[in-house]
Amino acid sequence: MLARHLSRQLKLPNYSTFNAPEAQLEHPAGRVPYTEALTFLGGPTPEQRIPAYRTLTDASQELDAAQLPHPITQALGVKMYQAMASLQTLDTLCYEAQRQGRMSFYLTSTGEEATVVGSAAALDPQDMVFAQGRQMPIHYGSRELCYQTISSPLATQMPHAVGAAYAMKLSGASTVAVAFFGEGAASEGDAHAALQFAATLAAPVLFICRNNGYAISTPASEQYKGDGIAGRAAGYGMAAVRVDGGDARAVYNAVAEARRLALQGTRLPAGHRYRTADEMRAWRARDPVSRFRGWLQGRGWWDEMQEQALRVATRKEVMDALDAAAAVPKPPVSCLFTDVYKNMPGHLKAQMDETFELVKRHPELVPLGVPVA
Template sequence: MSTAVPTPVARPSGLDQAPYQLIAPDGRCDAARIDACAVPAAQLLALYRGMLRIRLMDERLLTMQRQGRISFYGEARGQEAAVVGTAAALGPEDYIVPALREAGAALYRGLPLAAYIAQIFGNDHDLTRGRQMPCHPGSRAARYVTMSSCIGTQLPHATGMAMAAQQLRDGHVIAGYMGDGATSEGDFHVALNFAGVFRAPVVFVCQNNQWAISTPVSQQTATPTMAEKALAYGLPAVRCDGNDVLACYVAMRALVARARRGEGPQFLEALTYRVSAHSSSDDPSRYRDESVTAVWREARCPLVRFRAFLLGRGLLSPEGDSALREELDAEVRAVITAEESVAPPPLRSLIEDVFALVPPHLVEQLAEVAAALPQKPAH
């Protein structure tokens, strides 16, 4: 045993701090490395389609919020690669427990666009009957748990679901998402600690977009990376370039495979940037230098990068890209037009879906509400 006073260790030594990247921001790549990843062309095109769909949808819905046609919107602009790349690496039986910006993952996994837009309107087609904030979809079919607005509370749920999968031996992996801000919540530490101890098949994905509303990541935590927090709980961790969709996909694919093989929980930090406002209720020009944002929005745009890559590999043509944009934009517009004309849920829905037998006092209260309304609409 050494008798010398030990030198404290400041940083975990094994973590590669430089994010894993396969495609440079200008779309260039090392062909041999790309080929070694063995991602079929159809999958590459599906990633691009999934990202573009989110971008076009976000642009349209934010405009509608400004026009007063929807009450609230939260974009994933600039984070499409991290959302789609990680979600695409899951199997259809796996579950997503999302944070704030993964709705595009639900769409990628089959949530119909109409159901998503209906949820934003809170109309009669909305499965949550207008009871959730806009942009909080859930889908049993897409195995996408409804988002919680409370930061971090979803992470112990993800661990618990993974522990259930482990006991059932059903081979399912759970993906638990979070933002950089969520790593400061107690629930983050609870979730990682339990997952580590019980070796639950969960892959945590931290979209480090460097902001939590107006708090920059430098004020969020004293650790230079989010990934090293996972190391403290015994979870293997990887940092990847969150604006490189292929890097996100390949890194996530490896972590999901490890979790499925029984190698315990895993952690992915996808380094990206929140180029949008936090939500439609936020004005980031009041607290950050928007010239930095502009660099991420333009030179580091994940869509521009992947488009250049696909064009360079001959997997996409400029004409094919334009046609895809037109197709997706037309889809978004058509679905919005259809859902905007759907009435709100009926008044009676206020007392439905909670009790099998509605208690008499709620029936009475509903009658009072109906009588107090100036008109007596069906909805």
């Protein structure tokens, strides 16, 4: 009698009909069905992993069953390849220049050309890009290209991208913000905050994770457990797709579709894939530039003469830029200190004096061409 009375007073659910609304838990995330099974989901080694979307084989052959919601035209395909090949040449020459001491620091995009070019090709020129970076002087930025200047701290660009996207949403703009980050940055608190805010605010933002297996020198096996970065999306209430980052056509289609969905209110993080010599050889064998070139040639959109002309022209352009940069007089050592405050404080003056004492004892530490003054 008491149980029936409490049932009426508290409106306890009727468990006799499982499919009825009363047979479901009113959870903050929505109605959740009950179960008698004590089952733990997930874990460090999930039974099912998100597959990697691709459209081309490693030998540049088209996969007939590949879904292509955004086909690539000949003009776009050639433009994408020219950018990839030019980037490859730029990286080679700048890396050699850095090794020669002509510049202090340089990061290459070796093996990731398809990821960066394929994703950029799928964006609108007015979309705001928040890229990733680790160290000066490669903190690029361009107002004309809507490319925010890179900052060194990991993951700081991610909440910035969400803020920009939310502003776009409030203003009614038909653009998105795009945050590029690595799997190492995904371990930062800023990454969690960005994903959480993006989901709850329904901001039109894309999170593109360039997962190359290493956070500087920390392998992914020591960085996280479970199904990588894309596998985290469900916990935030976001959709995700994992893409073969060496397949430019797949990356283009994934980002173009993600952009379309983001403007409809869905946030999509896209996941992409200090190495041993064997690892480097294996990745070079899957060179995404050669892979995309093979596809273009197979369609009759590219030939050897165009290839040679592009490589020669790009090499000359890069070398001319390097020579022009080398001819610019370098600022003296003192600019490290004088270009900070109008009136130099005492602690900075002490640092400058200490630096000059060090330079006197070890002149070999001064970069080539930098005046000691």
